[in-house]
Amino acid sequence: MSFRTYFDVPDADRSGLGNQIAEQRRRVAQRLASVRRVVLVMSGKGGVGKSFLTAALARAMAGRMRGGVGVLDADLRSPTVARLLGANGPLTVTDDGVQPAVGVDGIKVMSTEFLLGEGRPLEWRGPAQERFVSRGSLEVGTLREFLSDVLWGELDMLFIDLPPGADGAVELGGLIPNLTGALAVTIPSEESRASVSRTMRAAREGGIRLLGVIENMSGYRCDGCDTARPLFSGNAGAELAGEFRVDLLGRVPFSPSGDLGAPNLGDAVLKALA
Amino acid sequence: MKFLCITCDEAMVFSERQEPGDGTFAAGFTCPKCGHAIALLANPMETQLVGALGVKIGGRELDQAPMEFVRSKMLGQDGAFAEEPPSTDSGQRTADSALAAKPRWSPEATARLDRVPNFVRGMVKKIYTEYAAERRIAEITPEVMDRARSELGLEGM
DSSP states (O other), rough: OOOOOGOOOSSOOOOOOOOOOOHHHHHHHHHTBBSSEEEEEEEEETTTTTHHHHHHHHHHHHOSSSSSSEEEEOSSSSHHHHHHOOOOOOEOOOOBBBBOOEEEGOOEEEEEESSOOOTTTOOOOSSSSSTTHHHHHHHHHHHHHHHHBBBOOSSSSEEEESSSSSSHHHHHTTTOOOOEEEEEEEEESHHHHHHHHHOOOOHHTTOOOOOEEEEEEEEOOTTOOOOEEEEESSHHHHHHHHHHHHEOOOOOOOOOOOOOHHHHHHHHHHHHHO | OOOOTTTTEEOOOEEEEEESSSEEOOOOOOOOTOOOOEEEEEOOHHHHHHHHHTOTOOOOOOOOOHHHHHHHHHHOOOEEEEEEOOOOSSSOOOOOHHHHOOOOOOOOHHHHTTSSOOHHHHHHHHHHHHHHTTTOOOOHHHHHHHHHHHHHTTTOO
16 A cells, blocks of 8 residues: 655644744743843752852852843752742742742742642652653753743843753753853762763753853861861862863852852853853 | 545544543544544553643644643642732723623533642633633533633643
């Protein structure tokens, strides 16, 4: 039996799935047109304090930029940025989109923190069987709407706090037409260096500009004698900066108090953006 | 996606979409020449795969509501979203005329809407209301909701 195939049949494809996907991307581009800079904060490894630094950077920038700063928490399964910035729901829905929550220093925040029940994991409707097959698409769809359907308004800077992993930056970067670049966060250890190196390489090969490296938990300051002592062996920040020929934007010591103040980072990041 | 009636060598025409609420999806297609009708039946996993892309088989009928994907796919907490109260018209339309243009909700439909999780209720109400208003349906009943759910592909709403 022979019959015509897709391109042989000239009739319109009413579902137009390709057009629907294109429309989704157009909505993202339209919403982000009023955002001057979109910066990814990434790391290959979990537990390096990436969300903590994202919050610190947002605060540092909010003090330097009059046009407004936003943070999108792309770590959908383990959201933490909203709490660090003191942002709370509920989110107000308007005809045009969803108002982001507003945290300290007027920072606009969007996160699954506002959507999930207290202590509940990220869960999806429908049958749980074989959920892993569609989970990636569900998460990308959620991030797409966090970009396109949140009323970000005019912003000087939107930080996107990525979950650990090497491929998130490239996947999300492909959705953002005006992506400025990515900041990599590491701790000093060799394990972190190897992991973050993979992420930075994936980002660069995906066409994302690397803005620099920030080394977190670079030792701690002894309260008694006021000397700085190492927390980890290794020199990952400088090594990654050298490997990828970008600046080491700062070394941030461990802060037992969780103090978000990192004013010098703000200057370094602004320099990297210049 | 296209369907071809091999006998007539004609592209079949999309006729209707059904989401019976059991996680599956059905789409009907008819040959415009011989009238032969077929149904595409997708199992829950296939339905979920297509739904996870945020697209509608057969095309989109209404404009996308804010955070429609998130609200219809994610299991979120009640009270996560607060619907903005309708703005008061300052133009020529009076409050009465604005209300007159909106379809009524029958008590049965209201009771059914109340069973929709709070996380999505506001959005679902808006979608049904727009569906009825566009078709000049004066009253939203459970039957209208069933029809809208089928036509618009509102799984579980």
